[in-house]
Amino acid sequence: MALTDVKAAVTRLNTLLAGLDDATARAASGLPGWSRGHVITHIANFSEAMTRQVEEALQGRVVEMYDGGRPARDAGIEAGAHRPAVELTTHLERATTALVTAWDKVGPDDWTRPIQHRNSNLSAGLNATWRELAIHTVDLDLGITPTSWPPAFCLHLLDFLRPRTPKAIHLVLHPDDAPTWETGTGETHVLTGPLTDLTAWYAGRTPLAPITGPTPALLPWP
Incomplete structure (x- = not known):
């Protein structure tokens, strides 16, 4: 993963939202209970919080991701979600x-x-930025789908999400267009389909193409 991927994701996101109107901002996103404004x-808000992580780390300091922790994060999202579209896109x-x-x-x-952030380092923080931008651009449900995810991103996301595989499950993803990926031990579940769709399913998003095989219930995001 390179910073160029993050920069490309930022450009794609802001271009997608250029000219956003209020009705579209108020409409439902691909995330249950969240509008596009959310x-x-x-x-x-994540971008501002991660900016502070980076700037403070460069000064040799480690600070909280969100002042007030998860409750403040959630409150901030709710407080800002209903703003006019121009305020949302300007802030972003x-x-x-x-x-x-x-x-x-x-x-x-x-x-x-x-x-x-995740008790990690700047390298991991850059990867987290990549994930947030790529996944939530899809969650906006404005025409960009998981098919836009390159193989390198899919493989990175699959590896990051390995803790989602339940115990006693040996999960084997056999993409039509990439090498086999697997994790866990126990009862084997083999799933086939396009790499982007298998990754979308593992990330809790809706695949666009059919996935073949028994899909186990997954654990929460790590």
């Missing part, structure tokens, strides 16, 4: 631009600097 606000563009600027400051020797 998704946009979440991405913007400002926040994602600042985040890219922060990532550009990270030097070759900085990637192992610790951050509070």
Whole structure:
């Protein structure tokens, strides 16, 4: 994964939302219970929070991702979700631009600097940024689907989500268009289909093409 992937995801997202109107912003997203305004606000707030993670890490400091933790994060999304479309998109563009600027400051020797987000480091934080942008762009349900996810992203997301596989399940994903991927031990479940659709299913999103095989109930996101 490279910073170029994150920059491309930012451009794709802001281009998608150019000219967003209020009715479209108020409409349901692909996430249950969330409008598109909720998704946009979440991405913007995440971008601001991750910007602070990066800037503080570069100063040798580790700070909380969201002041007030998860309750404050959730309250912030709800408070901002119902704003006019122009406010939503302006906030998003400002926040994602600042985040890219922060990532550009990270030097070759900085990637192992610790951050509070998932008790990880800047390298993992960049991957988290990639995931948030790519997945939630799809969640907006504005025409960009998991088919836009490149193989490198799919394989990264599958590996990140390995903890979703229940105990005593040996999950084998046999894509039509990529090498076999597997995780876990126990009763074998073999699923076949396009790599993007198998990844979408594992990420809790709706596949566009049929998946063949018994799909086990998955554990929550790690």
